[in-house]
Amino acid sequence: MNTVADPTAHLAHLDQVDALIKSIRIPPRPSLLADMQRELASNDPSPEAIGKIVASDVGMSGALLKLANSSIYGGRKAKSIEQAILFLGINQVAALMTGLLARQAIPVNSASLASFWDISTRRAQAMVFLSRRLRIGEADVAHTFGLFCDTGVPLLIERFADYATTYADAALEAERPFTALEEQRHSTSHAAVGCLLARNWGLSSDVGWAILHHHDYDVIDDTSTSGTVRSLVALSLLAESAISRYQGDGASLEWSKGGAAACAYLGLSDEETAELLDELAEAFHEE
Structure with missing residues (x-):
């Protein structure tokens, strides 16, 4: 049944989504x-x-x-x-x-997320480094986005007993957006929940929108979207790539999905990108 064509079914679906959102504990x-x-x-x-x-x-x-x-x-x-x-x-x-x-x-009680805040902090630091190095946007906004973009993950793990499995499976998606599997199995995503948290905590609207779209790499080329949002999503791909390299994991699947668009938007050549990632890795090792 087409829920858009059937108003009753569409309203029932919206009620289910509303009930789901209300069931997720937002600190x-x-x-x-x-x-x-x-x-x-x-x-x-x-x-x-x-x-x-x-x-x-x-x-x-x-x-x-x-x-x-x-x-x-x-x-x-x-x-x-x-x-x-x-x-x-x-x-x-x-x-x-x-x-x-x-x-x-936002305490992290799941063994599968033992390093969650360490990685989130590392990402926030990388976003500050990149924002300053490329002179794009404001470093404090980049920091806040980097730290909060995955905060929906522990909240969904608390809500759904099988979400940790979904998150692990989504990380292996080579072509579809990371959030596609989350939406398919749970009718929401860590990006949507993170955006809701950002709104409830009074963070800037650009940070909230960037969190919502941080796995939607088409937004990088969307001229109707705020330049700040596009920059944050593009920079986040560089940050994730640097963290992946620092951890010895090699290239990430997310980079293969959006890395080219990010570099084009930021005006970076392959050589400039490699140099930036090397500088960031060096900064990580100096911590």
Whole structure:
């Protein structure tokens, strides 16, 4: 039956999808993140106010300093939150804080995702590196997207007992989009759930849309789509390729699906791409 031609069936399908979305536990936005977003949205965001928000959580302060002092962010040694803000700027500090809060709010309890946050953090760092190196977009936006693009995965593992199998099978899809198998088996995808989380947490609309489309590589060539979204999706392919190489896995299937489109959009030759990936791998090894 054609659910589009049959209004009753179509409405029933929408109700089922709505019920499914409501059954997935989306963690509430952390209060520290809300405080930070309010300050950033003010007419004159104060580094001192941001510093106080960060300093209100001792564990968060230490973790932020460790990240701020990594080679990915320039390797300068900040000895205090104030210095970290001075070196990185309040937007990048806010992006790092958002990532740390996400790690607290979205625990990963599945053995199949033991390295989930390590890889997500690595991807976020790679996105910052590429954004700065290619002078494309804002580094803090790239960081936030890189960290959040796969956050739907642990939420779906919590919701569906067999989702870990689906995720592993989808990673072996050589031609179809990664999300096609997820949609087929569960009527949703980690990209859709990650987009919903981004919206609920007050992240930028560009970050949310990029999360939704980060396995839809046709969007890279879609001139009606925001340039920021297209750039984030293109950069994410480079980041994933670098991580795959760093882990010794060789070329990824995702790169074979969208790598050419990404390089064309970013204006990179094969030689320039190889050089960038080598630089990124070196930065990873310096961590």
